[in-house]
Amino acid sequence: MARFSQPDPSRATRRTVLTALVAVIVVSFVVAAGAGIAVLLIGPxxxxxxxxxxxxLIVGGFSVGALSCLALWARPAHSFGVAGAGVNAASAVVALISVWAEQGSDDFWRILSRLLVSGLIISAAWALAALMLLLSQRHxxxxxxxxxxxxxALGVTTALAVAGVWWEAIADAExxxxxxxxxxxxxxxGVVVVPVLALLLRDSPAISVPQDFPADIANHLLKTARRRGVSVAELVAPVLDESIGSSNDHGRADQGSNGTTPTLEA
Structure with a gap:
C-alpha cells in the first residue's frame, strides 16, 4: 500500500512568515518609491x-539588505539571516529619524550620527556575510x-570600523x-574570489545509498572523496572499471566455440 507523507506544519508556518516579511519589505519600498516619484513630478x-x-533611498537600500539576509531562510544559518534583517530594519529607523527629526541637542545629534554610520556599516557587512553563507554547504x-x-576578515573589519566611529582614540591611532x-x-x-571559485568548482551531486549499505563505509567514502577534492563516483571509478573489465574478460572466456554465450537453464 502506498504511503503518503504528511505536510510539515512548521515548514508551512516558516513559509508563511517569510512571505509576510518579504511582502512588508516590498510594499514599503513600493510606497517609498511612489512617494519619491510623486514629489519629483508634482510635489514642492x-x-x-x-x-x-x-x-x-533609505527604504530601498535597507530593503535590499534585509532581503539579502532573508536569503538564508530555511538554511542552517537561518537565525543569522533573521537577525540581519532585524539589524537592517533598526538601522533604517535610525536613518529615517536622522532625516525627519527637527529638534535635538548637540549630544542627541552626535549620538544619532554615530548610530547612523554604525548601522550603515553593520547592515552592509551583515548582508554580505549572509550572501556568503549561502556557500556554507559547499564541500x-x-x-x-x-x-x-x-x-x-569581514567581521574584524566591521568591528574595527565601528570602534573607530565611537572612540576617537582608536580612529586617531596611526x-x-x-x-x-x-x-x-x-x-x-574574499567576497569576489570565493563566489567565483564556487561557480568554477561545483560539488558533485549527492549520491544516495541503499538503507542496508554499511554506514561506516559510506562515511569513509564521502570523507575520502572530499579530502581528495573529487566525487565519490570519481573515487571508485578505477575499481569499477577494473571489475567491469575483469567481468568482460570472464565473459569472453566462457563463450563457446560458436561464439555464443552460454545461458542458464531453468
Whole structure:
C-alpha cells in the first residue's frame, strides 16, 4: 500500500512568515518609491522634496539588505539571516529619524550620527556575510577555507570600523587606517574570489545509498572523496572499471566455440 507523507506544519508556518516579511519589505519600498516619484513630478521643491527622496533611498537600500539576509531562510544559518534583517530594519529607523527629526541637542545629534554610520556599516557587512553563507554547504576544501577566512576578515573589519566611529582614540591611532584598509581589501577580495571559485568548482551531486549499505563505509567514502577534492563516483571509478573489465574478460572466456554465450537453464 502506498504511503503518503504528511505536510510539515512548521515548514508551512516558516513559509508563511517569510512571505509576510518579504511582502512588508516590498510594499514599503513600493510606497517609498511612489512617494519619491510623486514629489519629483508634482510635489514642492526644497527641503521636503530632498527628505522624501532620501527616504526613498533609505527604504530601498535597507530593503535590499534585509532581503539579502532573508536569503538564508530555511538554511542552517537561518537565525543569522533573521537577525540581519532585524539589524537592517533598526538601522533604517535610525536613518529615517536622522532625516525627519527637527529638534535635538548637540549630544542627541552626535549620538544619532554615530548610530547612523554604525548601522550603515553593520547592515552592509551583515548582508554580505549572509550572501556568503549561502556557500556554507559547499564541500570543496578551498571554498570552505576561503569562506571562513572571508567571514573572519569581514567581521574584524566591521568591528574595527565601528570602534573607530565611537572612540576617537582608536580612529586617531596611526596604524588604524592601515589596518582598516588592509582588512577591507582582504574582505573585498574574499567576497569576489570565493563566489567565483564556487561557480568554477561545483560539488558533485549527492549520491544516495541503499538503507542496508554499511554506514561506516559510506562515511569513509564521502570523507575520502572530499579530502581528495573529487566525487565519490570519481573515487571508485578505477575499481569499477577494473571489475567491469575483469567481468568482460570472464565473459569472453566462457563463450563457446560458436561464439555464443552460454545461458542458464531453468
Amino acid at each position: 521643491e526644497g527641503d521636503l522634496m530632498s527628505r522624501v527622496l532620501v527616504t526613498t 570543496r576544501p578551498i571554498i570552505r577555507i576561503g569562506l571562513a577566512a572571508t567571514l573572519v 596604524i588604524y587606517p592601515r589596518a582598516l584598509g588592509t582588512l577591507g581589501i582582504l574582505s573585498a577580495l
